Amino acid sequence: MQRDVLPEPTPREGGDAGGATTHPDVVVTGMGAITPAGRGVAATWAGVLAGKGAASLDESLVEAGSPVTLTARVEDFDADAELGRGTSRRQDRFTQLALLAAREAVAQAGLNADAPDEQPDAVTVVDRDRVGVLLGSGIGGAQTWDETYPTYLEKGPGRVSPLFIPKMLSNTAAGAIAIATGARGPNLTVNTACAAGASAIGTALQLLRSGAVDVVLAGGVEAGITPLSVAAFANMGALSKNDDPTTASRPFDVDRDGFVMGEGAAVLVLERADHAAARGAEVLGRVAGYGASADAHHATAPPEDGAGAVLAMRRALEDAGLEPTAIGHVNAHGTSTPLNDAAESKALRTVLGDHTDTVAVASTKGVTGHLLGAAGAVEAVIALQVLREGVVPPTAGLRTQDPDIDLDVVHGEPRELQVGAVLSNSFGFGGQNAALVLTR
Amino acid sequence: MTRTDIQAQLSGILTDQFGVPADEITEDATFEALGLDSLDLVEVTLVIDEELGIRIPDEKLGEIQTTGDAVTVLVDLTKVDA
Secondary structure, eight states: OOOOOOOOOOOOSSOSTTTSOOSOOEEEEEEEEEETTEESHHHHHHHHHHTOOOOEEOHHHHHTTOSOOEEBOOOSOOHHHHHOHHHHHHSOHHHHHHHHHHHHHHHHTTTTTTOOTTSTTOOOSSOGGGEEEEEEOSSOSHHHHHHHHHHHHHHOGGGSOTTHHHHHOTTHHHHHHHHHHOOOSOEEEEOOGGGHHHHHHHHHHHHHHHTSOSEEEEEEEEOOOOHHHHHHHHHTTOBOOOOOTTTSSOTTBTTOOOBOBBOEEEEEEEEEHHHHHHTTOOOOEEEEEEEEEEOOSOSSOOOTTOHHHHHHHHHHHHHHTOOGGGOOEEEOOOOSOHHHHHHHHHHHHHHHGGGGGGOEEEOTHHHHOBOGGGHHHHHHHHHHHHHHHTEEOOOTTOSSBOTTOOSEEOOSSOEEOOOSEEEEEEEETTTEEEEEEEEO | OOHHHHHHHHHHHHHHHHOOOGGGOOTTOBTTTTTOOHHHHHHHHHHHHHHHOOOOOHHHHTTOSBHHHHHHHHHHHHHHHO
16 A cells, blocks of 8 residues: 655754743643542552552442453542532533643632632632643543433433533533632633543643633643443454553553553643743743644554654644654554554654654553543643653553554653653544644 | 422422522522522523422423522422312
8 A cells, every 4th residue: 555655753843841842831730640550640640650450340330241350540539529419410421521730720720819718719810711621531520421321211201401501512521620719711611532631731722822811721631431432442452451450551561452441531731831831830840832734544553654653743843843863752542443453553663763762652551441532631631740750650561562563652650751841642532633742 | 298398309409409508598598699500590490390290381490599599480380280
């Protein structure tokens, strides 16, 4: 099959962060995460560093007779207690998770100082009208669909809850964050399936650079584990059939056979550097570049050479004004599916060239499973932690690296490594790709 | 079912399924004051239909502001049924 010749990367000069571009710096001042690896950013980071797969037997799937029964769920989560019975009852699980991630991020950024008790997440210290919300979600309120449709079938249309639509719509989580925080800037939800979290952060970067907003709460969320979706993912061959929770998700392993479905959310507080400096906010890192592309190839399979992924990564580097040699670590999409990991490996080598040999690659999906629309946001948080802490987490589940994966994949133990720039990849069904460059 | 019975049933539904604190539920309390909007009120009527077997027609919803209004409508409907 004939393939398009890939263009060479555009040569650039002055390759330090922001040096070759005229974009205003965009910094991260708050992070929140609720993932199978842990509740909160600190626990998620500790869980990812520990390198133990968070998958477990999912009783609801056993009861349903599901062909796959391992999932990576969020634990330690009491929506009634934490969000109040009223909000909890009115919101699908995915919105609940997004609200909790946003709460942590807003608090860390100090945006809600002296907020009233009845609205604890309210943004009080900046102009709320210039605070945007940009979330990614692949599926939206899957649990609400699953719970409501049997009611419709068994009891008739008259018994369908009027809350079904507002609970199920995938843009509800972003709307709920606006209600909780009072943020009245642009409020958007992007869907690029498993790239949605990264697409949201990238789109937020562009929105901030445009000058339309001062602050954006950006991230991704997914709570799509239902017997129906697991059956469908399993029947398309996307899920691991391995029933050992510690090795079912095993990115880049020679025996990898699919991903483990996960759920969770992550939200970052992004703002222009000058805005953060003016209010004395601590800078946790920078979103330096974003690249997006489409494979234009197939609904679910990447092209073998990862050509679309190559475009996204090159665009992210160019956007950041960085040469490939600036990248010290890659948080790979690394889903643990045979096709993704092989194509991503080839794409990384195409983008990074000989420099690939010196880049520490890891996929944290070995621990978290695949959080679909939340993955890119959770992994951006982890990438920022790598920059801050100087340690790369191991790729859990990896025992024997696939000889066709020509990458230095960190596994077994975490690796101490000071890096100046991290590339974080996310690729979605639909052939939609997003790459982020994060710097200190 | 007496008015008192219906009132107790409604209070139970509001506390158990809608998280309304029991001490806030009085005859004069509006659904809005209890934190329930118009969509929630429809949801409440679906639960009443499910648990008490009384269907509140859409045209009656406009008469309901307070929990006392709801009880009155329900009492009327049971009379018609009986």
